[in-house]
Amino acid sequence: MKYAIGYLRVSTPDQKKYGNSLSTQKNNIEDFCFKNNITLLKIFTEDFSGADFDRPEFLKLLNYLKQNKGEIDLLLIDRQDRFSRNTEHALTMTRKLKKVGVEVNFVSEWIENVNSQEGKLISNIRYTLAELERDKIKKICSMGSRTALKEGRYTKTPPRGFKRSKNQFNKTIIEPNEVANLVKELFVDYAFNIYSQKELLSKYRKKGMSLSKSSLSRMLTNILYAGFIDLKKHDIEPYNLIKGEHKAIISLELYQKVQRVKDNRNTKLKNTKIENENFPLSGFLKCPCCGENLTGSNSNNGNKKKIKKYYFYYECKSKKGCKIRYTANDVHDLLDKELSKLRPNKYIQKLFIDLLIEEYENFNYERLTILKQIDSRILKINELRFSLTEKFVANLIEEDYFKEINRKYVVNKSRLEREKNELGTYQKDLDKLLTFGLNMICNFNLLFKNSTNQLKKRLLGSILEDGLIFSNNNFRTVNYNRAVSLISKLDKGYKQFENKKGDNYKIVSQSVLKVGIEPTHPKVLDFESSSKWFNMYLFVLFFKQLPLF
Ligand SMILES: [Zn+2]
Incomplete structure (x- = not known):
């Protein structure tokens, strides 16, 4: 009877390419041991690259062999490439293990007499062939992807927010996936510059997008999101920026704004x-x-x-x-x-409140749905009780039956009302938001005055387009960002709104008037098409995010 230990290894890219999953490897080894009457003592499972042997599980394996010296005959692995991707490393390790009496072999690529000259030769040839094959694949891949990049097609691993897709000529490109909206939101948040990096990371972690500091930074500087490919980044001459064939997730404007904020933040940190x-x-x-x-x-x-x-x-x-x-x-x-001076007129105030309500309703969509269901069930019970009473009065049902059913209704109704109470701070929260929001846009200076220094900086950062210049005892023209200019009376553009009350106004007010609670805003505020609405929307977001609320 021989004794063996098994070693499984996956690394994410391998698995996708070869489908060499852990369970397949494990089954193959277990089958082999069963058929050949080998006792499998232990299996080590690695999730690590096969470049060298400095892998956590493999080191444990070596330790285990040391502790059980002389008791283990075989180290079984499914295929050679699971053991190592490097001929030299593999052969050295094989020799090293042979010295402690352990034979390395591969259940799906078995080598007879692995330690004989012939066995060694076969093993060596296999490693070398595999290595050549990999190099060849790598070269073809990178040449192919370089040509594709020049043509505006991104064929490398898609960054977060994109997935692989085909264009009309069946060539590989990327397209936005289901988290693209979250990516966009992240850019918007960053552009607005009111979150610290830590807050931003934690916010998106809660939304299911875990980012490290460096991956955040890489993401924010990746112009792929704005629909472009930076050839310089891929070391392809001429070092141009070219329009990609893929659909952008964010506008170039937003991308550039983010770069400005990023540069500013870096200098501010210093x-x-x-x-x-x-x-x-x-x-x-x-x-x-x-x-x-x-x-x-x-x-x-x-x-x-x-x-x-x-x-x-x-x-x-x-x-x-x-x-x-x-x-x-x-x-x-x-x-x-x-x-x-930043005091909006009544018209803008009303519009702003409408937007806050809409935002709030989208934000509380689930809660509102449940509340709506409870309301309709309570209504139904009231109707049922009414008809029950009618029947009783008309002597159609017995008194006992009436009492029993009626009691059931009462119990049900009070349970629903209890549930409703638990959910029902809806109006109170909304009132709080509206009071705060209105107070804030009407008395921005007071809010500013009473803020901590840190908040003051954040407030300024979120309303100013660039720095303040003071001379001759006054500020030179203050450049507020579009959201603020629009909301205050400073922007001439807002007068057009007031007079025209065009399509946008109609759509928004209609959606606000709708008592329904459908998530309307993506349809209603096609904000990319109108930078004014986009900015307004940003301003609403800004309120929601303030630490005061
Ligand atoms: Zn100076």
Whole structure:
């Protein structure tokens, strides 16, 4: 009787290519042992690449062999490529194991007398052939994919949000898959710059998309999502950006916005040291002379005075000698004035509230569906009770029967009402959201004033298109982003809305008027087609995400 241990290995790409699943390997080894009267003591299962032997399970296996020296005759593996993908490594390991009395062999590619000269030769030839084959496949693959890339077809492993597909000529391309919307949402969230990286990762983990910091970063800089292929990235000359044949998940505009935010964030991270409770505008205020960020600094009224008083300034510390220095309080007061102008008129307020309601209903779709069902069941019970009473009054049913059935209805109804109560903070939550939302867009300056420094920065980051420039005792034109310009009276475009009340307005108000709770917004707000609505939508999202709420 011989004693053996088994070794199984998969790595995800292999499995897809060869269908060499764990269960197949395991069955093959077990079958072999059964037919050849071999006792299988243990099976090690590896999920690791076969490039070398520095694999966690294989190291355990070696340890096991050491501990049970002299008791194991065979190491059984399904096929040679499960053992190693490298001839030299494989042969060295085989020799090493032979020294401790263990023969390596392959149940689906059995080699008779594996340790004889002939056996060694066969084994060697097989490894070499397999290696050649792999190299050849690799080369053909990469040449094919290079040609495809030049033609605008991405044939490599699709990044998250895409899947493989065929074009009309039956050639491989990629197309958005079922998580494409989530990817898009992530870009939108990032563009709005109100989440920290940690919050963003955790939000999307909860939504079922786990990303590491580096995969997030790779994703956000992958222009494939905007429908383009960057030939430089694939080292294909000429180093052009070409339009891909695949459908974009996000617009180029959004992609570029994300790159701007990303660059900004990186510089801001570097400058966190100078961030200070007294300088909420640091990172936003630019020097009117040189355009560099102004830096917060302070001075005091000298050592002689009993009570030390500090003065805070924003100043330009660039080497260009701009000599720009503003008292922080003055700048803050003026910003307050500036922000108090951001008050939308009644029309925009109404529109905004409508959008909030719509968002809220989409957000609470499941809860609302259940509530609706409960309501209709309660209604049904009321009807049944009514007709039961009618029958009783008309002497069509006995009193006992009436009482029994009626009691059942009452019990059922109170159970439903209890359930409804548990779910039914719907209106309260909505009221809270609307009050908050309205308060916020009408009193943005107050909200800003009462925020922590960190939140102030986030608020500013979400309303400003770029930095603030202060000169001659006032802000130069403040560039709010489109959402804010639109909601406030600052954007001339909004007047067109007011006067025209065109299609978009009609669609939105209709959907709001609908008492139904169907998830309407993807259809209603085809926001890519109208950047104005897109921005408005962003603004609504912004409210939902504020830590205050
Ligand atoms: Zn300057």
